[in-house]
Amino acid sequence: DVQLVESGGGLVQPGGSLRLSCSASGFTFSRFAMAWVRQAPGKGLEWVSTLSGGGETTYVADSVRGRLTISRDNSRDILFLAMRSLRPDDTAVYFCAKDGQHSGWDFDSWGRGTLVTVSS
Amino acid sequence: QSVLTQPPSVSAAPGQKVSISCSGSASNVGTHFVSWYQVVPGTAPKLLVYDNFKRPSGIPDRFSGSKSGTSATLVISGLQTGDEADYYCGTWDNSLSGGNWVFGGGTKLTVL
Numbered sequence: 259d260v261q262l263v264e265s266g267g268g269l270v271q272p273g274g275s276l277r278l279s280c281s282a283s284g285f286t287f288s289r290f291a292m293a294w295v296r297q298a299p300g301k302g303l304e305w306v307s308t309l310s311g312g313g314e315t316t317y318v319a320d321s322v323r324g325r326l327t328i329s330r331d332n333s334r335d336i337l338f339l340a341m342r343s344l345r346p347d348d349t350a351v352y353f354c355a356k357d358g359q360h361s362g363w364d365f366d367s368w369g370r371g372t373l374v375t376v377s378s
Numbered sequence: 379q380s381v382l383t384q385p386p387s388v389s390a391a392p393g394q395k396v397s398i399s400c401s402g403s404a405s406n407v408g409t410h411f412v413s414w415y416q417v418v419p420g421t422a423p424k425l426l427v428y429d430n431f432k433r434p435s436g437i438p439d440r441f442s443g444s445k446s447g448t449s450a451t452l453v454i455s456g457l458q459t460g461d462e463a464d465y466y467c468g469t470w471d472n473s474l475s476g477g478n479w480v481f482g483g484g485t486k487l488t489v490l
Binding site: 262293295297302303304305308317319320353355358360361362363364365366367368369370371 | 380411412413415417420421422423424425428429432434464466468469470477479480481482483484
Protein backbone atom coordinates (compact mmCIF):
# COMPACT_ATOMS: atom_id res chain seq x y z
CA ASP A 259 0.00 0.00 0.00
CA VAL A 260 1.11 3.53 -0.75
CA GLN A 261 2.05 5.48 2.37
CA LEU A 262 2.96 9.16 2.56
CA VAL A 263 3.98 10.60 5.92
CA GLU A 264 4.67 14.31 6.32
CA SER A 265 6.81 15.80 9.07
CA GLY A 266 8.61 19.00 9.98
CA GLY A 267 5.68 21.30 10.68
CA GLY A 268 5.49 23.55 13.70
CA LEU A 269 5.35 27.12 14.95
CA VAL A 270 7.61 29.63 13.22
CA GLN A 271 7.85 33.39 13.39
CA PRO A 272 7.05 35.60 10.39
CA GLY A 273 10.10 35.83 8.16
CA GLY A 274 11.37 32.49 9.41
CA SER A 275 12.19 29.25 7.64
CA LEU A 276 11.13 25.63 7.86
CA ARG A 277 11.69 22.45 5.88
CA LEU A 278 8.95 19.88 5.48
CA SER A 279 9.58 16.25 4.60
CA CYS A 280 7.36 13.56 3.15
CA SER A 281 8.53 9.96 3.48
CA ALA A 282 7.10 7.70 0.79
CA SER A 283 6.71 3.92 0.67
CA GLY A 284 4.77 1.26 -1.20
CA PHE A 285 5.63 2.42 -4.73
CA THR A 286 8.63 3.21 -6.92
CA PHE A 287 9.08 6.79 -5.78
CA SER A 288 11.33 7.98 -8.61
CA ARG A 289 8.75 7.07 -11.26
CA PHE A 290 6.09 9.46 -10.01
CA ALA A 291 5.68 13.21 -9.91
CA MET A 292 4.94 14.46 -6.40
CA ALA A 293 3.24 17.58 -5.10
CA TRP A 294 2.55 19.71 -2.06
CA VAL A 295 -0.97 20.96 -1.43
CA ARG A 296 -1.98 23.08 1.53
CA GLN A 297 -5.18 23.96 3.37
CA ALA A 298 -5.35 27.06 5.54
CA PRO A 299 -7.65 26.92 8.58
CA GLY A 300 -11.25 27.09 7.44
CA LYS A 301 -10.22 27.42 3.78
CA GLY A 302 -10.08 25.20 0.73
CA LEU A 303 -7.30 23.20 -0.86
CA GLU A 304 -4.52 25.19 -2.53
CA TRP A 305 -1.92 23.59 -4.78
CA VAL A 306 1.63 24.68 -3.91
CA SER A 307 4.08 22.92 -6.20
CA THR A 308 4.73 19.78 -8.27
CA LEU A 309 8.03 18.10 -9.10
CA SER A 310 8.57 15.47 -11.79
CA GLY A 311 9.78 12.01 -10.89
CA GLY A 312 13.37 12.63 -11.89
CA GLY A 313 13.38 16.11 -10.44
CA GLU A 314 13.92 17.85 -13.78
CA THR A 315 10.68 19.81 -14.02
CA THR A 316 9.08 21.98 -11.37
CA TYR A 317 5.76 23.78 -11.31
CA VAL A 318 5.12 26.39 -8.64
CA ALA A 319 2.07 28.42 -7.64
CA ASP A 320 2.53 32.15 -8.10
CA SER A 321 1.56 32.75 -4.47
CA VAL A 322 4.67 30.95 -3.20
CA ARG A 323 7.17 31.37 -6.04
CA GLY A 324 10.58 32.37 -4.76
CA ARG A 325 9.78 31.46 -1.14
CA LEU A 326 8.72 27.79 -1.14
CA THR A 327 10.93 25.32 -3.02
CA ILE A 328 10.11 21.69 -3.75
CA SER A 329 12.83 19.05 -4.05
CA ARG A 330 13.25 15.31 -3.70
CA ASP A 331 15.80 12.66 -2.77
CA ASN A 332 15.01 9.60 -4.85
CA SER A 333 17.72 7.58 -3.10
CA ARG A 334 15.78 7.91 0.16
CA ASP A 335 12.21 8.22 -1.19
CA ILE A 336 11.67 11.61 0.42
CA LEU A 337 9.97 14.75 -0.86
CA PHE A 338 10.87 18.11 0.64
CA LEU A 339 9.43 21.59 0.82
CA ALA A 340 11.88 24.31 1.83
CA MET A 341 10.00 27.30 3.16
CA ARG A 342 11.56 30.73 3.74
CA SER A 343 10.34 34.29 4.31
CA LEU A 344 7.25 32.77 5.83
CA ARG A 345 4.14 34.91 6.26
CA PRO A 346 1.08 34.46 8.47
CA ASP A 347 -0.96 33.53 5.39
CA ASP A 348 1.32 30.52 4.89
CA THR A 349 -0.30 29.01 7.99
CA ALA A 350 -1.88 25.77 6.81
CA VAL A 351 -1.85 22.02 6.90
CA TYR A 352 0.60 20.93 4.21
CA PHE A 353 -0.20 17.69 2.40
CA CYS A 354 2.14 15.62 0.30
CA ALA A 355 0.43 13.99 -2.71
CA LYS A 356 1.40 11.49 -5.40
CA ASP A 357 0.54 11.87 -9.07
CA GLY A 358 -1.76 9.17 -10.35
CA GLN A 359 -0.07 8.89 -13.76
CA HIS A 360 -3.41 8.86 -15.47
CA SER A 361 -4.28 10.56 -18.75
CA GLY A 362 -4.62 13.85 -16.86
CA TRP A 363 -2.83 15.13 -13.82
CA ASP A 364 -4.38 14.16 -10.47
CA PHE A 365 -3.36 13.19 -6.97
CA ASP A 366 -4.20 9.58 -6.18
CA SER A 367 -2.59 9.24 -2.76
CA TRP A 368 -2.19 11.77 0.01
CA GLY A 369 -0.59 12.00 3.42
CA ARG A 370 -2.42 13.19 6.50
CA GLY A 371 -0.56 16.47 6.51
CA THR A 372 1.64 18.49 8.81
CA LEU A 373 0.58 21.79 10.35
CA VAL A 374 2.66 24.91 9.83
CA THR A 375 1.76 27.92 11.97
CA VAL A 376 3.38 31.27 11.19
CA SER A 377 2.88 33.61 14.10
CA SER A 378 4.80 35.83 16.46
CA GLN B 379 -11.59 33.67 -5.41
CA SER B 380 -11.10 30.22 -6.98
CA VAL B 381 -10.62 29.79 -10.71
CA LEU B 382 -13.09 26.88 -10.56
CA THR B 383 -16.54 27.67 -9.14
CA GLN B 384 -18.36 25.21 -6.90
CA PRO B 385 -21.49 25.71 -4.79
CA PRO B 386 -20.47 26.33 -1.16
CA SER B 387 -22.85 23.71 0.16
CA VAL B 388 -25.32 21.02 -0.80
CA SER B 389 -27.54 18.83 1.31
CA ALA B 390 -29.88 15.89 0.96
CA ALA B 391 -31.37 13.06 2.98
CA PRO B 392 -29.84 9.59 3.28
CA GLY B 393 -30.54 7.53 0.20
CA GLN B 394 -31.04 10.57 -2.00
CA LYS B 395 -28.76 11.93 -4.73
CA VAL B 396 -26.81 15.17 -4.96
CA SER B 397 -24.91 16.87 -7.75
CA ILE B 398 -21.92 19.13 -7.24
CA SER B 399 -20.97 21.38 -10.13
CA CYS B 400 -17.53 22.70 -11.05
CA SER B 401 -17.53 25.58 -13.50
CA GLY B 402 -14.34 26.70 -15.21
CA SER B 403 -13.14 28.05 -18.51
CA ALA B 404 -11.44 27.05 -21.74
CA SER B 405 -7.99 27.23 -20.15
CA ASN B 406 -8.79 24.65 -17.48
CA VAL B 407 -11.91 22.45 -17.45
CA GLY B 408 -12.49 23.03 -21.17
CA THR B 409 -9.07 21.63 -22.06
CA HIS B 410 -7.90 19.33 -19.29
CA PHE B 411 -9.11 16.29 -17.38
CA VAL B 412 -10.94 16.93 -14.12
CA SER B 413 -10.56 15.03 -10.86
CA TRP B 414 -12.61 15.10 -7.66
CA TYR B 415 -11.50 14.78 -4.03
CA GLN B 416 -13.21 14.07 -0.73
CA VAL B 417 -11.79 15.80 2.33
CA VAL B 418 -12.82 14.81 5.84
CA PRO B 419 -11.19 17.05 8.48
CA GLY B 420 -8.22 15.39 10.15
CA THR B 421 -7.80 12.73 7.48
CA ALA B 422 -5.93 12.41 4.20
CA PRO B 423 -7.88 13.68 1.18
CA LYS B 424 -9.17 10.94 -1.08
CA LEU B 425 -9.32 10.79 -4.88
CA LEU B 426 -12.86 9.92 -5.96
CA VAL B 427 -12.84 10.50 -9.72
CA TYR B 428 -10.05 11.06 -12.24
CA ASP B 429 -9.93 11.70 -15.99
CA ASN B 430 -13.41 13.25 -15.76
CA PHE B 431 -15.35 10.07 -14.99
CA LYS B 432 -13.04 7.19 -13.98
CA ARG B 433 -13.03 5.79 -10.43
CA PRO B 434 -10.00 4.46 -8.55
CA SER B 435 -10.31 0.94 -7.25
CA GLY B 436 -12.26 0.87 -4.01
CA ILE B 437 -14.43 3.88 -4.81
CA PRO B 438 -18.07 2.75 -5.03
CA ASP B 439 -20.08 3.45 -8.17
CA ARG B 440 -22.32 5.71 -6.09
CA PHE B 441 -19.75 8.36 -7.00
CA SER B 442 -19.81 9.35 -10.65
CA GLY B 443 -18.22 12.16 -12.60
CA SER B 444 -18.91 13.80 -15.92
CA LYS B 445 -17.75 16.76 -17.95
CA SER B 446 -19.31 18.88 -20.66
CA GLY B 447 -17.58 21.89 -22.16
CA THR B 448 -16.22 24.05 -19.36
CA SER B 449 -18.22 22.40 -16.56
CA ALA B 450 -17.82 19.18 -14.63
CA THR B 451 -20.19 17.44 -12.25
CA LEU B 452 -19.85 14.97 -9.40
CA VAL B 453 -22.97 12.99 -8.58
CA ILE B 454 -23.27 11.07 -5.33
CA SER B 455 -26.22 8.69 -5.19
CA GLY B 456 -27.54 6.56 -2.36
CA LEU B 457 -26.26 9.11 0.16
CA GLN B 458 -24.87 7.81 3.44
CA THR B 459 -24.09 9.74 6.60
CA GLY B 460 -20.45 8.81 6.06
CA ASP B 461 -20.44 10.86 2.87
CA GLU B 462 -20.53 14.09 4.88
CA ALA B 463 -17.34 15.84 3.85
CA ASP B 464 -15.96 18.62 1.70
CA TYR B 465 -15.62 17.91 -2.00
CA TYR B 466 -13.21 19.59 -4.39
CA CYS B 467 -12.75 19.51 -8.13
CA GLY B 468 -9.33 20.09 -9.62
CA THR B 469 -7.60 20.39 -12.95
CA TRP B 470 -4.66 21.94 -14.75
CA ASP B 471 -4.89 25.54 -15.95
CA ASN B 472 -2.92 26.93 -18.86
CA SER B 473 -3.64 30.59 -18.28
CA LEU B 474 -1.13 31.29 -15.53
CA SER B 475 2.65 31.48 -15.86
CA GLY B 476 4.00 28.04 -16.76
CA GLY B 477 0.71 26.40 -15.96
CA ASN B 478 -0.83 25.81 -12.56
CA TRP B 479 -2.95 23.20 -10.90
CA VAL B 480 -6.21 24.71 -9.61
CA PHE B 481 -8.86 23.52 -7.17
CA GLY B 482 -12.43 24.61 -6.85
CA GLY B 483 -13.45 26.43 -3.69
CA GLY B 484 -14.95 23.28 -2.23
CA THR B 485 -18.49 22.13 -1.49
CA LYS B 486 -19.64 21.04 1.95
CA LEU B 487 -22.02 18.10 1.77
CA THR B 488 -24.51 17.69 4.60
CA VAL B 489 -26.50 14.48 4.82
CA LEU B 490 -29.65 15.47 6.69
